[in-house]
Amino acid sequence: MKIIGHEKQLNLLNELAISKAVPHAMLFNGDEGIGKKLVALKFAKTFYCEKNSNEQISYFGGCDECKSCKLFDNFSISDFYFIECSDKEQIKTENIRELLYNLNLKNFSAKNKFVIFNDAHLLKEQSANILLKTLEEPKDNTYFILVTSNYSKLPITIISRCQLWFFDSLKEYEIIEILNNKNINLNSKDDVKLLEGSLTKLDMILNNDNVQDEFQNNISDILNGNVDALNSFVSKLVKNKDNLKYNIGVLRNIIRSRMLEENNPEIKNIFAITLENLIYSEYLIFERYLNSQDVLNNIFSNLLLKKFVNVLDTSKLLNQLSLTY
Ligand SMILES: [Zn+2]
Structure with missing residues (x-):
């Protein structure tokens, strides 16, 4: 999984993975549409790849070839939870409760459990409270990554339990590289400027x-x-x-x-x-x-x-x- 931009963060995460110093909860904050979710996924995938072991991490972001990497890409690997908190599909409090209960169960196959909350600032108050309880009592080999474009909307009690990571907007040359990889041609360099360092407005510009x-x-x-x-x-x-x-x-x-x-x-x-x-x-x-x-x-x-x-x-x-x- 090649990610463009966020080199500094990726290098640090790689070091954390290798040194087995992964914090129990991390909060990734930065503008929408810059790739924070991809970074979180890449990091988590590292720990499911069959070519990595708890003793040795050789493939940061996974090898992309083994069965586990493929299952991970389809979000169908066991012991991995990806929760989309967007307004459209508001996740129910019962589901969060059930998920966090499952985290207490024995692992199915992987040695680690990763939970990614995307757009975490959209979590309903009740769900956030349940999550907080879990964050307050961290379990071995269970890791949370909260991805958000507005961390100040999260309860301070949750923020204080997480290691805070900040992500910068994408640079113009990075955006150009991403668009080239997607075979998308914008009319001019001025259009790249209109994107203002993120891909959220891409559809608007194409139309x-x-x-x-x-x-x-x-x-x-x-x-x-x-x-x-x-x-x-x-x-x-x-x-x-x-x-x-x-x-x-x-x-x-x-x-x-x-x-x-x-x-x-x-x-x-x-x-x-x-x-x-x-x-x-x-x-x-x-x-x-x-x-x-x-x-x-x-x-x-x-x-x-x-x-x-x-x-x-x-x-x-x-x-x-x-x-x-
Ligand atoms: Zn793999």
């Missing part, structure tokens, strides 16, 4: 063409001086709060390419200032919490100036209009 076309049309309308188009465009962007950051990224790419294509220096200047303000807008909206409607209105109003190019000195006007927060 991005409609959004791009729609935005292109909206921008053309605004450039033609259509004030109504400006207002409805900004309201729509603001309403789609969950995707606002992403959409600003898409707009940045569109404005950048329009700027590069533009020959008229005055209009090029309008695009350049719009681009600069768009970059700054993320800071204003997501870190300074300014009203996103005001910020975006201000930015896209600049595009209305295109109509007045050659009529007045736009560069002076633009400098006055550019955001002064």
